[in-house]
Amino acid sequence: MAESQKKSFNVKEIREQFPSLRQQVYGKNLIYFDNGATSQKPQVVLDTLNHFYAKENANIHRGVHYLSQMATSAYEDARKTIQLYLNANKSEEIIFTKGTTDAINLVANSFGELLDKGDEILISAMEHHSNIVPWQMLCERKGCILKIIPINQKGEIIQEEYDNLLSNKTKLVSITHISNTLGTINPVKSMTTRAHAVGARVLVDGAQSIQHKKIDVVDINCDWFVFSGHKVFGPTGIGVLYGKEEILDKMPPYQGGGDMIAKVTFEKTTYNELPFKFEAGTPHIAGAIGLGKAFEFLNTLDMEAILQYEMELEAYAQDMLLTFEGLEVIGTAKKKTSVVSFAMDKIHPFDIGTLLDKQGIAVRTGHHCTQPLMDFYKIPGTTRASFAFYNTKEEIDIFISAVEKSISMLS
Template sequence: MENATTRKMSVREIRQDFPALRQQVYGKNLIYFDNGATSQKPQMVLDAINQYYSMDNANIHRGVHHLSQKATSEYEEARETIRRFINAEKKDEIIFTKGTTDGINLVASSFGELLSAGDEIIISAMEHHSNIVPWQMLAERKKLVLKVIPINKRGELLLEDYQNMLSSKTKLVAITHISNSLGTINPVEQIIESAHAVGAKVLIDGAQSVQHTKVDVQAMNCDFFVFSGHKVFGPTGIGVLYGKEALLDEMPPYQGGGDMISKVTFERTTYNELPFKFEAGTPHIAGGICLGTALNYLNQFDSKELEEYERDLTEYAQEMLETFENITLIGTAKNKTSVVSFHIPGIHPFDIGTLLDKQGIAVRTGHHCTQPLMDFYQIPGTIRASFAFYNTREEIDAFIAAVEKSISMLG
């Protein structure tokens, strides 16, 4: 991330930037531990949304009038902000999508057209459904082989098994950077290097990583990287697909319509240049602009400082939960961040989540769109607390007390 000036990290001051954190739920101060599902929005993002729809609302790339040109300029400036944020080489490698799921489906549909029967795709046992189902659909459609990297009970990939899966038939490896259910940080650089050694391409699901750790797609050397705006303090309905230019040029368009064309006749159509080839129709203009605003908000801070603070929160929460005899932690990888996930034998996660909610604490319960992972642990789901840099140790203390109270009420 490029910081002209670095804002000192003060959690008290940061919390003042987020209006949602100042509310009460059931008469209790809100403790928001559901950041893995979506993050809260700073005031400057809310102001930018209001500014666009109040004053700058116009369609982009088409109009000669002032508002259209202004909106176009702001939209494309946001694309450049995103390029710098993940250190892509070129702005044309940044494709706006609806979110991580949309980006993965784009690659599955478009890159998938380049694959042939018998080709192999590798995913892992800890993937979100969004990084499972599109590949299953593609495999069925194109008669491909889908392989799954197993994990150990700590929630870490069995890398030796992964190495043994790789072959000249492997065409794509699609892997999560950070697990949404476990918090495991996968060794993506090693995974990518091994895949490239056999000629395979690699897609990294960054839905849970861009908000927690510095991402450099060139240093990582991934072929695709996807993430969602709403998990990185921006609006819902907007996301990003990064792809290497040569690969994107080779891929056919995902959808047809306006803006993705160069020339249309009834006989044939020629397609637009990147990135517009993959951006059919009027986009989520406010979303793109305000995702840029959200990243500019983050750019005020030292990313390493934020990352270390969130790791401290995670380690502290995990240590506190380990003091309970009747709690089983799910996901104890040596390298993890921002998520503590746990199961209480004999108590359904939903019941704990409901009681925590009545105490003003927002967590996520269930399978977290990782049903195969829950099947591996032989549980129906977990209680998941997921953190952001605006959370505090004091909130974790209140959370632990509320968990203890909830268990006693249900026990």
């Protein structure tokens, strides 16, 4: 996109581009506050998917025919769009995966092969299960040691504890950029610098940050940055692993199959170069192209203004919720955005969630795939409202009255 193109942000105009927001559930206008789980899709992404299957559908990287070349170039253009959006140095550093979970598993399996017994991996206490379990499996396989960086009651990583845990045994640090349960924005840039100082590699889980703020992987300087397409207004089943070329080159292939090979004989197979080395088999071609379109859409928007707006939405919702007696907001970090999680004395999140649903409001309830975090706060789960730039203060007002009504019914 040309730098000269004007970037803007107008909620009303944005909402018009999301057809799924214009519907009623149980006779009420839908209020979609479950963006942490997945985002809605703009019309341009839907049109792109439709156009691909209607006009360009072919397999990529292997056909001499017209359609295959069209599909290949659309797929590679999407990679390029994403590279530029992330400010990565090369498009070879963008690997298409199924999503965040798949990307983390790729690193755990491939980079994990380079680790030895006794090597230490650090994650924080606020991680999603997908940034816990792959490392636990790696530790079981290779005899590495998983260490947990503690958090304080507000839901912030205790930076002194992080420094204490870092040592020359630390080989990898894997942290979430923004917590899916708490909304905490972690200082990933400074944490990366400190990890690098002891020779450790850093993976940043961007599943909850890519849709809220501008990401510059060179500025963060992390070794890997991973996210899911569906949370950033793209299709499901597609995601991205960004990795520095230098480290991706050292990593052995993860899955074997077509497209990832240079030459196969029964005696010895040589592998394809980046990024294809990590994209075995026919990828989610339409998904990748749709995701590229989602980033083109974001390119027209002023992400700074969006971050500001979403922080205001979150603060507004949080302030209103705190007026309810017996309600505790879980996660009150100084730097947070887009997520407000709460728990109540004597009222179960499932009950609130069920009643909100019947009032047309979609929230998430439960442990949000962060069970260790729930144990830390000694609660069974929370009710979580998570916002996107198409949400409004008016929707929050309706949400607050619905919460009030639910509480009065349940008390």
